[in-house]
Amino acid sequence: MSAQKLSRRDFLKLSGLTLGATAVACSGLGYAATRTPRLATPELTFRKDDSMNQHILITYATRAGSTAEIAVAIGETLAGRGFGVDVKPVKANPALDGYDAVILGSAVRMGNWLPEMVDFVKRNQIALGQLPVALFTVHMLNLGADETSHAARLAYLNSVRPLLKPVDEAFFAGKIDLETLSFVDRLIVKMVGAAQKNSSLGDLRNWSEIQAWSSVVF
8 A cells, every 4th residue: 555645735625624623613612523522441450360470551542442442452462471461541640660561552643642642751751761662553544565654654653762762663553433533533534535535434453463463562
């Protein structure tokens, strides 16, 4: 699959749509327009009685729930390998004490990891620097095997990679369900899809790929 880019004309269209959506958000319809439907943000523990097992924290940032579900799947696989695993949303600001390794996962918005995950990394940079850290990114664009797509994927981590020394990085295709997005985000997704003449909606997650990575990380 070739890289998916917006032309200058399409970018201006998208910018105009975003500004229009923002205007709606600032009107009397603002709350309804910007409110994201309630999402499940699971906080789970996979632990066995053996206290000698290594403990891993998986913390994630999600917008539509896809990244949360991937985080849980990774946790289940790691637990099957004998690790004790906690899966927590980054908005819960999980403490890093007592963990032997950390996995950070985030969805992508406007070409970057979500702000709450970037802020978490900045706040915990010293502690994370003392632990093995692996990263996974969930995205819907730049899915191709070509060099341009590869470079675009790597750029998603530009805001956090300089702060960390990750032992591994993974990139997983995600899922877009319009019902889980705010009004503004739905407009943006539809505009991007029309501009790029593709239908990136739906569930593109490859669970075998996710399990394979979870089977070898750490």
